[in-house]
Amino acid sequence: MESKISIITNIETNYKSFTKTEKIIADYVTKNFNEVYSMTLNALATDCQVGEATIMRFIKKLGFANLAEFKISVANYMMEEEKKSYSEHPFVNFQQDINELTLETLKINPIELIEKAVDYIENAEHVVFMGNGTSGYVVEVISYIFNRAGLINECITDVHFGEIRSSMLGKNDVMIAVSYSGDNIDITSAAKRARENGCKVVSMTTYKTTTLPQVADIALYSSPESMEHRRFGAGMRGIMTQEFLAELLYITYRERHKDEVFANQQKTAIATAKHHEYIKGED
Numbered sequence: 001m002e003s004k005i006s007i008i009t010n011i012e013t014n015y016k017s018f019t020k021t022e023k024i025i026a027d028y029v030t031k032n033f034n035e036v037y038s039m040t041l042n043a044l045a046t047d048c049q050v051g052e053a054t055i056m057r058f059i060k061k062l063g064f065a066n067l068a069e070f071k072i073s074v075a076n077y078m079m080e081e082e083k084k085s086y087s088e089h090p091f092v093n094f095q096q097d098i099n100e101l102t103l104e105t106l107k108i109n110p111i112e113l114i115e116k117a118v119d120y121i122e123n124a125e126h127v128v129f130m131g132n133g134t135s136g137y138v139v140e141v142i143s144y145i146f147n148r149a150g151l152i153n154e155c156i157t158d159v160h161f162g163e164i165r166s167s168m169l170g171k172n173d174v175m176i177a178v179s180y181s182g183d184n185i186d187i188t189s190a191a192k193r194a195r196e197n198g199c200k201v202v203s204m205t206t207y208k209t210t211t212l213p214q215v216a217d218i219a220l221y222s223s224p225e226s227m228e229h230r231r232f233g234a235g236m237r238g239i240m241t242q243e244f245l246a247e248l249l250y251i252t253y254r255e256r257h258k259d260e261v262f263a264n265q266q267k268t269a270i271a272t273a274k275h276h277e278y279i280k281g282e283d
Contacts, residue, residue, distance in 0.1 A: 006080065007033075007073040009104045010062050012224040016182075017061070017209030021050050025058045029074075037074045041067050094237075101241045104223035109245070117176075117202045117218050118252045121146075124174040124200070127153040130162050131178035132186060134239050138178050138204075142246040149254060150264030159186045166190035171198030178246075179203070180222075180238050182210025191215045204245055206238070220245055 005013075011026050018026055025048050029036050036044065045052045056067070064070040121127055127146070129139040136157035143155035156162045166189075169175060177191040182205035192215045195201045203216035206224045213219035222241040254261045 005107050006104065007062075007070075007077045009108070009223055010073070013108070013206070013208050013221065014062065015224075016207045018058070021054055022058045022061065024048055025050065025055060033074055033078055037071055037078060097237055098240055101223045101237060102244045105221070105241055105245055106248075108221045108223060109248070113218055113220060114248055114252055117220065118249055118256070120174040120200045120202060120218070121151070121176075121249070121253060122256070125172040126169065126174075127151065128156060128165060128169065128173065128175045128194075129153060129178070130156045130166075130175055130187060130190060132157050132159060132162075132184070133180075135178040135180055135184070135187070135242065137239055138242040138246055139176070141243055142176070142250065145247075145250050146253070148265055148268045149250070149257070149261040151253070162186060162190040163193070166194040166199075167197070169194045169197055169199035174200040174202065176202045176204065176249075177212060177216065178242060179205050179212050180242060181205070182207050182212040184212070188212045188215055204242060 008030060011030060015023065015026060025044075028048050032047075035047075039047070041052050041055060045055050048055070059067060059070045062070070064073065129143045129146075131139040139155050139157065143153055146153050154165070156165055163186075166175065173194070175191060175194045177187050179187040182188075182203070188211045191201050191203065191212060195215055195217070200218075201216045202218045202220065203212045204220050204222065205212050206222055208219070208221065213221075222238070222245045
């Protein structure tokens with residue numbers, strides 16, 4: 001699965017782990033794909049103003065055995081880009097961005113890890129979804145759809161309550177900790193405390209070498225936004241790809257419990273409909 005990840009996603013996912021010099025190479029590569037494809041090792045090192053050994057360390061950090069493998073990945077990316085017919089209209093561009101980001105998210109996460117994370121959820125006495133900021137929206141959505149499916153869970157977006165609740169989680173519990181950056185100290189602190197107490201922790205973040213994935217039993221990743229979009233923080237693209245990843249957990253759970261989930265969704269639909277009728281009656 002890793003071999004299918006585009007070179008740009010590979011670079012962006014690992015960007016925070018690069019040294020200052022490696023970031024220079026990464027920035028150069030992402031701005032000059034057409035030139036990089038045909039460059040020799042010496043030419044690439046000269047243009048980046050680094051040593052050839054530094055270029056090779058960068059290439060190997062991305063998981064390539066040699067320059068040839070790296071250039072093949074660059075060539076594949078260029079061919080995929082040529083197939084795209086981007087419209088000048090921003091609505092269409094946005095839609096195409098979302099398609100690409102969700103597809104990359106599918107490629108990044110092995111199905112076995114999704115399945116194992118759902119095993120944790122199924123076997124837990126208490127399931128806690130935790131996130132704040134834009135990731136807080138994500139945990140509210142996933143908590144809601146799991147509750148509608150009949151899986152009782154908690155959704156925590158408050159920092160202090162997160163610290164309190166994480167101190168009481170134990171070996172029979174699971175925390176789904178969501179942070180777009182992976183370095184949100186409030187989320188990583190709570191996740192670390194829960195893990196120390198024996199609680200299973202599943203992280204959902206974007207960058208592989210940040211703090212939260214190192215704390216987790218299972219680390220899942222949403223595809224990072226482009227470097228252009230990242231300058232403005234996690235916007236709607238970031239939220240939507242996180243929610244897409246969260247939905248993969250729910251879909252896996254739903255497929256295992258189809259009849260139960262369907263019955264519970266009917267119950268909740270009836271309950272909300274009756275509530276609306278009651279409110280209308282009061283009017």
